[in-house]
Amino acid sequence: MKRSRLPGLTVLILLVFFYLPIVILVINSFNLHKYGGEWSGFTLKWYVRLFQDDAVWHALRNSLIIAGVSTAASTVLGTLAAYALHRSNDRFQKIHHGLIYMPLVLPDILMGMSLLLFFVAVGFQLGLTSICIAHITFCISYVAMVVLARLQDFDFSMMEAAYDLGANSWTATTRVLLPALAPGITAGALLAFTLSIDDFVITFFVAGPGSSTLPVHIYSMMKHSRFMPVINALSTLLLLVTFVAVGSSQLINKQKGADLP
Amino acid sequence: MPGQRMKGWMISLPSMAWLTVFFLLPTLMIFIIAFKPANPLGGLGEGWTLRTWLELGNPNYPSIIWRTLRLSFYCTAACILLGIPFSYYIARAPERRQRALLLLVIIPFWTNFLIRVFAWKAVLHPEGALKHMLVAVGIASPDTMLLYNEWAVLLVMVYTYLPFAIMPLYAAIEKFDFALLDAALDLGAGRATAMRRVFLPGIRRGIQTAVLMVLIPALGSYVIPDILGGPSSEMLGNKIAQRAFADRNLPHSAALSALLCLCVMLPMLMGTLLRRKRTGGAA
Structure with a gap:
């Protein structure tokens, strides 16, 4: 069959489409011109201004605290959930599965709004704690799905072998099951951390005064065009962090692959 | 074994309880609080009322609901139409290139969503690069507004949700048995017929998943119209x-x-x- 050119062309155009805004953003972070319409000279002044902005650093601190707490809690809750879902398929677990699955499909804004209503209705003070609760809630589902995938490859006769060799259930769990699941749990935790750091919509709804996370702070900066070049600089730094993280994880994977016979 | 069953309960309890209190209950509350009156302090009043629902008849809302449905539908259609040839190319590429291309699709995803939307604001800005280019080529006049309209919102919705469509489409196309397509061609089907009667039904499940993955978040769009749209594209x-x-x-x-x-x-x-x-x- 003669190959059509259409798919190749689509790929080319879409890749330009995907990367064009990001490339322009990075270039503009070094551009003296405020709106980046034209190149008016190289500057680092936006970066200097960024480093002098205390609010940015305060927001980053909040983001890291929230991501740390929600990752820890959701990893434990999600892993337990995955184990329960995997071991049994009765009606109770079907409901459990539904509860885990629904947060993955509902739009963020519904979860944000419903949690805001909940916190207001029960009179809960909005702040770092309410944000943590919200983040744990949506992270559980992601962790559970990732760990569940890993559990499907685990051979439970290994556990029985451990019992036959005299291990009690604590030893069998900590020495056999958990080490086998470790890559899945780590992947789930990393995903939870990324989602928590990145989330804007849900956080925006349940944040209180003084509890701005980095995305919430970026959003408030976006509302004023004088901050545009500073956001460019901040975004470029965040991009750099992402690329370094992705690049190193790729390298580690490649090395692991090379070690295998 | 009753003990086994008890253990299953105990292990499910933490996540069940958490999600019931912080997900199920709040979601149900949406429907309950819609029947409560507001109090002037921004909280909730006593008693029950239907007034809120009657106020939704206000002529503003039907047009906003219609726009939400329309933009989400266009966005979904565009993502499927662009996603199929894109995923087709990836699925048929040599394995090394497949992995590289998939990574290229995902990388923009790892950058913060707000930043991606913001990056478009700079591209479409009246003083921005794209505008200057279009004016120079003569496609746009100096007072064409690229920003703050429905087109800008739709464009960036497609930009944001396209990878959601590409992933399930790629998964489906990768599993598709291309010998079926060759068979259809050998049996005298034209290329268009073979695509329509054999290929598309073959990846039906992938298309269904892709539609849901795009349509649902698109309906809940908030940041994109907020930053790139105007009052007439809410x-x-x-x-x-x-x-x-x-x-x-x-x-x-x-x-x-x-x-x-x-x-x-x-x-x-x-x-x-x-x-x-x-x-x-x-x-």
Whole structure:
């Protein structure tokens, strides 16, 4: 069959489409011109201004605290959930599965709004704690799905072998099951951390005064065009962090692959 | 074994309890609070009322709901139409290139969503690069507005949700047996017929998943129209946020959220029914 050119062309155009805004953003972070319409000279002044902005650093601190707490809690809750879902398929677990699955499909804004209503209705003070609760809630589902995938490859006769060799259930769990699941749990935790750091919509709804996370702070900066070049600089730094993280994880994977016979 | 069963319960309890209190209950609350009156302090009043729902008849809302449905539908259609040839190319490429291309699709995803939307604001800005280029080529006049309209919102919605479509489409196409396509061609089908009668039905499940993966978040769009749209391109999500923050009328935003929830549930339900019918027919 003669190959059509259409798919190749689509790929080319879409890749330009995907990367064009990001490339322009990075270039503009070094551009003296405020709106980046034209190149008016190289500057680092936006970066200097960024480093002098205390609010940015305060927001980053909040983001890291929230991501740390929600990752820890959701990893434990999600892993337990995955184990329960995997071991049994009765009606109770079907409901459990539904509860885990629904947060993955509902739009963020519904979860944000419903949690805001909940916190207001029960009179809960909005702040770092309410944000943590919200983040744990949506992270559980992601962790559970990732760990569940890993559990499907685990051979439970290994556990029985451990019992036959005299291990009690604590030893069998900590020495056999958990080490086998470790890559899945780590992947789930990393995903939870990324989602928590990145989330804007849900956080925006349940944040209180003084509890701005980095995305919430970026959003408030976006509302004023004088901050545009500073956001460019901040975004470029965040991009750099992402690329370094992705690049190193790729390298580690490649090395692991090379070690295998 | 009763002990085994007890253990299953105990292990499920933490996540069950957490999600019941912080997910199920709040979601149900959307529907309950929509029937509560607001109090002037921005909280909730005593008693029950239908006033909020009657206020939704206000001529503003039908047009906003219609725009939300229309933009989400266009966005979904565009993502499927662009996603199929894109995923087709990836699935048929040599394995090394497949992995590289998939990574290239995902990388923009790892950058913060807000930043991606913001990057478009700079591209489409009246003083921005694209505008200068278009004016120089003569496509746009100096007072053409690229920003703050429905087109800008739609463009960036496609930009944001396209990878959601590409992933399930790629997974389906990768599993598709291309010998079937060759067989159809050998049996005298034209290329278009073979694509329409063999290829598209073959990746049907992938298309269904892709539609849901794009349509549902698209319906709940809030940031994109907020940053790139104007007052004439607001969507349901913007109204929810406005009622919650600007006017602090929680019952009102609850009623709008309930409406959005129903809009989202409908395609999900249809997807489930379709699947059930198919599997029922096959058995």
